[in-house]
Amino acid sequence: LAQTTSVWRPYRTHPFCSRPAPVARMPGSRQDADGGGTPQPRLTNRTLFVLAAINLIDSINWNLLTPYVDEMVSDFMGLAQEDPRVGNIVGLLVGLYSVCEVFCCVLWGAFSDRYGRRPALLIGLAGSVVAPIIFGLGKSLPVVFFARAMDGFFCGNLGVVQTCLGELVDERNEARAFGMLGVCYSLGMVIGPLLGGQLVHPARFAPSVFGGTVFDTFPYLLPNLTYALFAAIVWVIGALFLEETLPQSACRHDSTDQDERLLQWPGANSEEAEKKQSLRRPIATSSRCLPVNLIVLIVTYCAMSGCFVATSQLFVLMVSFSVKRGGFGFGPAQIGFVLDSGAIGQIFTQVFVYPQLCENYGLYRVCLVSWLIFVTVWGIFPLYALFADTSRFGDSWRYVALSFLQVFSNAAAGMVFPTTFALINRASHGMEKGTVYGIVNSVGAMTRGLYPPLFSMFLGWASQPGRPDGMYLPLHTLLLSSTAVVVGGSRSLREVSRLAVQREESAASQAVDLSEANTYGTCGNGLSLAHAASTATDIEASAASTALAALSSPEGAVTHRSTTNRTRLQWDSSDGSVPRT
Numbered sequence: 001l002a003q004t005t006s007v008w009r010p011y012r013t014h015p016f017c018s019r020p021a022p023v024a025r026m027p028g029s030r031q032d033a034d035g036g037g038t039p040q041p042r043l044t045n046r047t048l049f050v051l052a053a054i055n056l057i058d059s060i061n062w063n064l065l066t067p068y069v070d071e072m073v074s075d076f077m078g079l080a081q082e083d084p085r086v087g088n089i090v091g092l093l094v095g096l097y098s099v100c101e102v103f104c105c106v107l108w109g110a111f112s113d114r115y116g117r118r119p120a121l122l123i124g125l126a127g128s129v130v131a132p133i134i135f136g137l138g139k140s141l142p143v144v145f146f147a148r149a150m151d152g153f154f155c156g157n158l159g160v161v162q163t164c165l166g167e168l169v170d171e172r173n174e175a176r177a178f179g180m181l182g183v184c185y186s187l188g189m190v191i192g193p194l195l196g197g198q199l200v201h202p203a204r205f206a207p208s209v210f211g212g213t214v215f216d217t218f219p220y221l222l223p224n225l226t227y228a229l230f231a232a233i234v235w236v237i238g239a240l241f242l243e244e245t246l247p248q249s250a251c252r253h254d255s256t257d258q259d260e261r262l263l264q265w266p267g268a269n270s271e272e273a274e275k276k277q278s279l280r281r282p283i284a285t286s287s288r289c290l291p292v293n294l295i296v297l298i299v300t301y302c303a304m305s306g307c308f309v310a311t312s313q314l315f316v317l318m319v320s321f322s323v324k325r326g327g328f329g330f331g332p333a334q335i336g337f338v339l340d341s342g343a344i345g346q347i348f349t350q351v352f353v354y355p356q357l358c359e360n361y362g363l364y365r366v367c368l369v370s371w372l373i374f375v376t377v378w379g380i381f382p383l384y385a386l387f388a389d390t391s392r393f394g395d396s397w398r399y400v401a402l403s404f405l406q407v408f409s410n411a412a413a414g415m416v417f418p419t420t421f422a423l424i425n426r427a428s429h430g431m432e433k434g435t436v437y438g439i440v441n442s443v444g445a446m447t448r449g450l451y452p453p454l455f456s457m458f459l460g461w462a463s464q465p466g467r468p469d470g471m472y473l474p475l476h477t478l479l480l481s482s483t484a485v486v487v488g489g490s491r492s493l494r495e496v497s498r499l500a501v502q503r504e505e506s507a508a509s510q511a512v513d514l515s516e517a518n519t520y521g522t523c524g525n526g527l528s529l530a531h532a533a534s535t536a537t538d539i540e541a542s543a544a545s546t547a548l549a550a551l552s553s554p555e556g557a558v559t560h561r562s563t564t565n566r567t568r569l570q571w572d573s574s575d576g577s578v579p580r581t
Helices: 045-062 069-077 084-115 118-136 141-153 159-166 174-198 221-241 257-264 268-276 292-320 332-352 356-361 365-377 381-388 396-427 433-462 470-488 492-520 528-550 555-568
Strands: 568-571 578-580
Touching: 045 118, 045 159, 045 174, 045 221, 069 084, 084 118, 084 141, 084 159, 084 433, 118 141, 118 555, 141 356, 159 396, 159 433, 174 332, 174 356, 174 396, 257 470, 257 528, 257 568, 268 568, 292 332, 292 365, 292 396, 292 433, 292 470, 292 492, 332 356, 332 396, 356 365, 356 396, 365 396, 381 396, 381 470, 396 433, 396 492, 433 470, 470 492, 492 568
Parallel strands: none
Antiparallel strands: 568 578
16 A cells, blocks of 8 residues: 555655654643654753753853952952053953853754753753862963863853753743743842852951961852852752753654664665655754844844843943043942842843733734833933932932833843744754754854954043043944844844744644544555555455365465465554555
């Protein structure tokens, strides 16, 4: 029956089919990415907690050294903190992490596509345990640069975490899952500077406890050791509870039973079978061009990411300017207080507002409206500067104005980035997502590394004497250029969101069809099981008649067995209900 079929039906249970017959989905279940019936891990609260903890560790690591890095570099160089050479080395040391991220994210994504998400995450966490300890024990610039580069090498966890979520979520829970990454980022922005700022030089604030100990000899060890302890705890949690999300059939070193049956089918052409077997493997992202919509989404994300980091850098510089130059005259403690208020606003939005907005209005509308809010609250920065004059408005109103800016801008950014990642996840449907997210984070790291120094230099030129309103020119240039990229990519945002909805509706319709197919059964050429059974009965009746006629001769038994073996329709239940003659 299989060899005489005249219509090619690629999704039927057929020995020459490039994919195994799909099984009807049960509510809430997930299946293998290649369409098979192998159940895959679902997004449970435990899995989301583990992935969120891993992402929180990476967010803390990114800015753990920010409060003390200038002091540490000045100590190692024997120069004052105001020396320009100290600032140059600080910039190189901080930016080294992003440089390593540019080159290593793609490698870790490809590694996770080949060997699994779980090994990649655990190896990255192990590196996050060792590298900070080396950094805290460093007493010279070469040692801390080596430790920072090592830390950047094991930085692939962010992209792999996003890949895991992309493989576990669907349109119903992707907003909550990717929104949790925004919550972890906000917490990391608070916890990182808190650890780095409060735990350095422990022998000074607690001499009775840390005086004369290793923490007195290495004053920057305690914050890094504390972070390494947190990372070790998360590693243990991941080793115990983290499930592998990469479908087994997607592993390049794995061969499935369907492939073996395809090659072992009697009469099958081996070259044709190999060709059709290759169709079942995941799309090799590195060996073909990315879809246009996915490329546009990546470019849009890079513009958004660079704009967010650059506005944060410009904010610190502008509010630290004196009031005469258009700033607020804030010091590090005041700046830290205002930045922490923004993190609180982002956490509140992610927990209570963002999932409901995505459910009611869709990802496309939420993304564009959130970006509009982000650009608007930053664009009116000159209005906030009016409250810098404490003689007219008092001291508290300037905190109110800047806290308003941070709360709403961070809340908007906390909705923009999870939405963008959810759309990227939809656009990369059917591709090697580890490699895709590696590319996304690699290019995003490049923009996060380039935008802040470029616009900081722009600010230094624009804020020179003789340019009264030049301090706001870099900010508005940044906002307008980034908005132009977002507007240019809005069509791809809408198409990806629309196609994802259509794909979900098609999957629901296909699930109903497959449920009916599993109820009645199908043969390779679309025959029902009842029809195939009737055909088998007719063949057995013919064989019985032949046997009765042959029993009259001595050699009839041999003829009967040979004829029956040739004509009997054998049912191979282990092969997905494929009739064989």
